[in-house]
Amino acid sequence: MSEQYFSAEPSSADVRRRLTVTLQGRETTVETSNGVFSGSRLDLGTSVLLREVPEPPAQGVLLDIGCGWGPVALALAFASPEADVWAVDVNERAVELTAANAGANGCANVHAVTPDQVPGDLRFDAIWSNPPIRVGKEALHELLMTWLPRLKEGGAAYLVVQRNLGADSLIPWLATALGDGYDVSKYHSAKGYRVIEVLRH
Template sequence: MSLIIFYDLIRPQRRKNMSKMYYAEMPDAAHDIHDLKVALLGQGFHFYTDAGVFSKKKVDYGSQVLLNALDLERGKNLLDVGCGYGPLGISLAKVQGVQSTMIDINSRAIDLAKKNAERNGVVAHIFQSNIYENVSEKFDYIISNPPIRAGKKVVHEIIEGAFDHLNQGGSLTIVIQKKQGAPSAKVKMENVFGNAEIIRKDKGYYILRSEKL
């Protein structure tokens, strides 16, 4: 077997493994630090990113659509599930004045998020947690750009667990592409919360919201 043919055979599995790398407790990818300068919610932010975290070279479009769909009440508390290096929770704390708690399974992402919060003048509670495993309190808002490539089971666990971690009247808001399961996620949210709505669509991205009534 030639080297080229062998590489073609292993390449799909390699891509699959790399796509899931950011959903790991201890990524083993070689460090590749980037310094992002980006405008979010009308303000400038600086973020350190690295290999082994989601969307290291830019704040992904789905996160930006989610941010622009949110209008949160100042002083309320928010949980950012799967925070990555922190663009959602940090920008919402700084611009909309919420009290951000940020969690991720990825230890490298958590280290970056802590540095990025300090770098952008934001006080936030940031810690490692596999979904809600280490979360004990309840929140007014839960948001997530869920790790789609980690599988449907993980996305549904984020939706299911949100109900018990929301205050009465609180809401879960997530972003998912239509082609990556937004319709089924909406059905799941309806089953868990008794309600779900599409509050925004943008280039195939759906922003879905459910309230704990």
């Protein structure tokens, strides 16, 4: 990969491709492109996350951190059509694709935005994310500590991380960084991935 998918403005040509993927049990046609995460398929980690997480709240405010072309945000919107779904990415092409894919699939409850466009006082009932591990540990920690403390009391976050990219060390780090009031644990393991659960009391 010549450029990182977490660039704000990808330099690669914006060549759109159509994919058909299964999200929340329904066949879904989406557009993807170069310069966004997993632009040619549904990433394995995302598949593990979507298969293993519990159902999101039917209502409330839900967040997808690092939305890419939108599979997690669309899954949240399909599962909870009455909820408000925020899909966040620093990559402007990813945000544009997620907005287009949400519109094409009738998900009017998806807000695809860059991080600075999320209202500062917004709190989340649930967070689902396949976070951008390859940004590096320091940037990843900063990203997670930007969003996870914005869980509402009683809220839950689910993150999927490859085991060989530091999933097991991330669990105790998160527990320490978030402190009292949160429980952090391994929720599920599959295909070399861990699904990490963060609960706010």
